[in-house]
Amino acid sequence: MINGNNIIACNYTEIEGQAFTVADPSTGEKLSGEFYEADTLIIDKTLNAATAAFKVYKNTMPATKAKFLRAIANEIAALGDVLINRAVAESGLPVGRIIGEMGRTTGQLRMFADMVEEGSWVDAVIDTAQLDRVPIPRSDIRRMLTAIGPVVVFGASNFPLAFSVAGGDTASALAAGCPVIVKVHPAHPGTSALVGAAISKAAKETGMPDGVFSLLFDSGYTVGAALVKHEQTKAVAFTGSYKGGMALIKLAQERKSLIPVFTEMGSINPVVLLPGILDAQPEVLVAKYAGSITLGAGQFCTNPGLILAIRSAGLDRFITALGGAIELVPSATMLTPGIWKNYGTLAEETLAENGIELIAKSKLINTEKVNQSVATVATVSAKNFIANKKFSEEIFGPWSLLVVADDIAELEQVIASLDGQLTTTVMAQKEELPQYTSVLNALTEISGRVILNGVPTGVEVCAAMQHGGPFPSTSDSRFTSVGTGAIYRFVRPVAWQDWDDSLLPPELQSNNPLNIWRQVNNNWTKE
Known part of the structure; x- marks a missing residue:
């Protein structure tokens, strides 16, 4: 049975808010299930939980995060025909397309799990101290990429699985170490509810902090706007129309503190x-x-x-x-x-x-x-x-x-x-x-x-893929929303200067306990 309540920090809320339903686009017939719109109180609770979880989740060991991502993939796969049939009913897309999209969704979760577990993606750079350098000694400086904070993800209408609740935006943000709040697309709330339950279950099974994931419903734009404007939101990911993407960018620009809004707004290719x-x-x-x-x-x-x-x-x-x-x-x-x-x-x-x-x-x-x-x-x-x-x-x-x-x-x-x-x-x-x-x-x-000598339709999910181009196709052409490169939207570089080795993140410690590739004094090495 599909639960249409909002999920705050991997737990369902009590029934509250305006209810809405969805219809099969091929017949116009109402589908089962009622879904309850979030309100301001729910949004505040969600961001508070995400902010608290971030303090723990960002420091979670890579192998543990990878286990979480794989657990999500397994839970989604276990939904089988229940998820496939609901996605078909809500989208009007054929069964074969949804099966393929389900495979892409679970596949990219596992891809990010492998990437996080290997660990070199953090781009660790170490310049050791040169105390005898003249005229000025050089400090010990070590830099790596770190998670940016709670990320709001907007589900896309045209990909009810691969660009939705557990799609590439969510997978890459979780891989980066960021808690995720998904604003459900109103065209496929039942599909989203099923996947949201799968993520919550995976989080509990693998011991993640509850605030690592939340799922909020809204039949319009109010909840999405409030999430973007909330000061505890640190980044936004959106796939949709130019009008919708620009509206989110404008909202973010009105904030007290500016945040990155990664929008993919279409293209005529x-x-x-x-x-x-x-x-x-x-x-x-x-x-x-x-x-x-x-x-x-x-x-x-x-x-x-x-x-x-x-x-x-x-x-x-x-x-x-x-x-x-x-x-x-x-x-x-x-x-x-x-x-x-x-x-x-x-x-x-x-x-x-x-x-x-x-x-x-x-x-x-x-x-x-x-x-x-x-x-x-x-x-x-x-x-x-x-x-x-x-x-x-x-x-x-x-x-x-x-x-x-x-x-x-x-x-x-x-x-x-x-x-x-x-x-x-x-x-x-x-x-x-x-x-x-x-x-x-x-x-x-x-x-x-x-x-x-090919066609643009069909985007391979791989390390080399670039799915993002100059404005207005996307808001920032330096990044991709498909492939392993998508993770770099949700991190920022931090440098540690003259810290004792034991106080550094393991990725930067001198003995390289995670055995990752690092640039040490201008040489790439695992030493």
Whole structure:
């Protein structure tokens, strides 16, 4: 049975606050369970508990934190079909997608457990004293990364597991040594309640301080705003819309003490089709991109919402084939009625702009279900695209706009007009790439990940992944929200000067008791 009460410090609150429910987005039918909105008193208790827990949890030994992270993964996996079925019912996503997302969620928890247990991620740097240095002796200085404090995580609508309660933000914050307060996304409260219970159980089983985790419900924006503004919150992680992300940044800027707000706010992920590959295999490109545009009803932050190409006979063949493929894409349930409505409104408004021409819309609409996506592709000239900023706005859903340039110079002008992106992609034959070095350099400047002959959808969770780009795709392009690098959002460097060895953190002690890699007097060593 799903418990819809808020969780403060791994324990359920009494029933209080306004109750809300959720519906299956594919049918509109009400799902079981009532969920109770948090209030100001609950928020204060939550942050007080998190602050108290931080004093203990930040100093918890790496092996113990790793055990906690693995226990969370095990508890989530043990939920099995109960969690999968609820996530499917609340999101409208297919079973296969949720199973994959469940594997990603547990996998990244275990990945961070391995990283924390190994320990070298703290970037320990030691410069030993040089007392005989002239004219001034050098002190003994030792630096490492330490946890920043309680982190507020906002669940994302489009990833009810992998970017939600136990997703990458939570996993990386816990790995860093930070207690986490999750503000549940109102689109999937039942899924969130199940995962929240799993984390709480894992925390108790592994002896974590209770305040290491809390879960708060809200059907609107009040709780999220209060959490960001609370002075005991030390960092915020958010994945969602530009409007939502900027609202959180503004709230944080109004605080007495400034804190980092790490927002991933979407992207149109431009794809450049170079002439050589268009002339050689336009149909192959269509097969890749019709699927990528419409994957998950286009509800990915890496959806290829913009395709750029130079006018050619190969491009004409590509347009014809793409239109035919899009017409045969079946509709899919969108995550919420609000997302479905917004997608339809933005698509129709954009199609009404001067200079745009529809290529095709899906003809296979499931009329037995509600909130069904209509895959749509359109085209516009480079000149009109540059002149109208509306064409470069994200349309969250199965939409893509093809921009046609007359030559390389005009293609470069289109790229120069773009804002920061999560990804950019080049589809090309190897031998033609040297002719387009200026294009390739321009793409690198505006994105966090540059892809060759692939699709942007699908983000590998690994050490090398960069999921974050220049503003407005994210609020801080120096960091990633996917992969092991995500941990660095929630730490800060601290240096210890002239301390006795026994009083230092174990990562900085001279005998290296944790056997980690450290930079000692400019040399990397485990000695």
